[in-house]
Amino acid sequence: MVAAARLDETAAIRAVLDEVPDPEIPAISVVELGIVRAVEPGRVVITPTYTGCPAAQVIERDIRDALDTAGYRHVRIETALSPAWTTDWISAEGRAKLRAYGIAPPTRAAVECPQCGSADTEEISRFGSTPCKSLWRCRACAEPFDLFKCH
């Protein structure tokens, strides 16, 4: 009975977190971004994407608000730096949503244009609109786009 209740709470907290969007890329949730590292009864562990990510504090506040609203005021949010976040932790759904949103997901292979799918692309700038993205251009459809950098 107690074990079941603990399981319920963990699942319920997960469901709340699934609905918290990333403030910079609202198309994906903090869970899909891979920054939620652990969910336990009474405790959520998150990790920042980049050391200097200006959204880190906003993310923690958004999670706090969502938990409070759902009645989980007692749940602590802890931040762990290690192991360091990597783009490998972005889920498959998260990657698909990034592409649909116009951002090429991180890849170690050829970068594909999120608009037309062509791999005939080139980097314009190593840094894009945020620290986690670089600026690319598609030679096929001539559209510029953001690439979520491998990290």
Add this chain to the structure above:
Amino acid sequence: MASLPPIDLPSNATGSGAFDTPALEEGPALFEYLLRLGDDSLILGQRLGEWCGHAPSVEVDLSLANMALDLIGQATHFLNQAGEVEGKGRDGDSLAFRRDVLDFRNCWLVEQPNGDFARTMARQFLFSTWQKLLFRRLTGSKEETIAAVAEKAVKEVTYHQELASEWVIRLGDGTEESRRRIEDGLAWNWRFVPELFEMDDLAAFMAERGIGADLAALRPDYEAQVAAVLAEATLQPPPDQRPILGGRRGHHSEHLGHLLAVMQFLPRTYPDAKW
């Protein structure tokens, strides 16, 4: 000659005189070491932030501001931990905004004025090449926060080093003017490089305990990497100059005070302001 009577030392007298170097203790030494790491990142982050809105193109503007963000993020973690270790109720913000210039422990290289874009990139190239080697070493630190921040930041600093190296190459192998400017930029910053590898008592003390890095051991890799980029940029390394040391002990160029005046003005004028 009659011998002098023995001096009665009061029971609370210290074992060392005013001009002796006091023995190092682990807590205060770790505090100082964290300040060195944090202040390097903080001051260079502030310097790069000065470019915001002034860079030659919007892409460059973004890249400089983004590097500044990474560096200020590192500084936040290191200085918060320094405050914890010190145990006097100071956090990263109070260490950043309410310390005076003589209490800063950053190296001279990071406080140097931006100059033109080439000089800024020369400084970044010389610093990030070093910081990457340092952080790679510090991922094995016995101090958990240092190891965790280093593990996380080494990926970001790798990017800084690549970006700065590419600019050094492009400017060096570019036009006559870009070449002249990057040569001047490297020559300006060159005298501050030896300080990066200085192993004073505190650095040695931290390295012996497995907390800090043996800086001297990083030097061969550093020199090889710098030489490789300069060769690709078709540039000659500047002649060695008399090294300038002292930042780690609070001796700074006049530039740092001016930087702090801008950086600290608001929190000092309106303490605890929130926005």
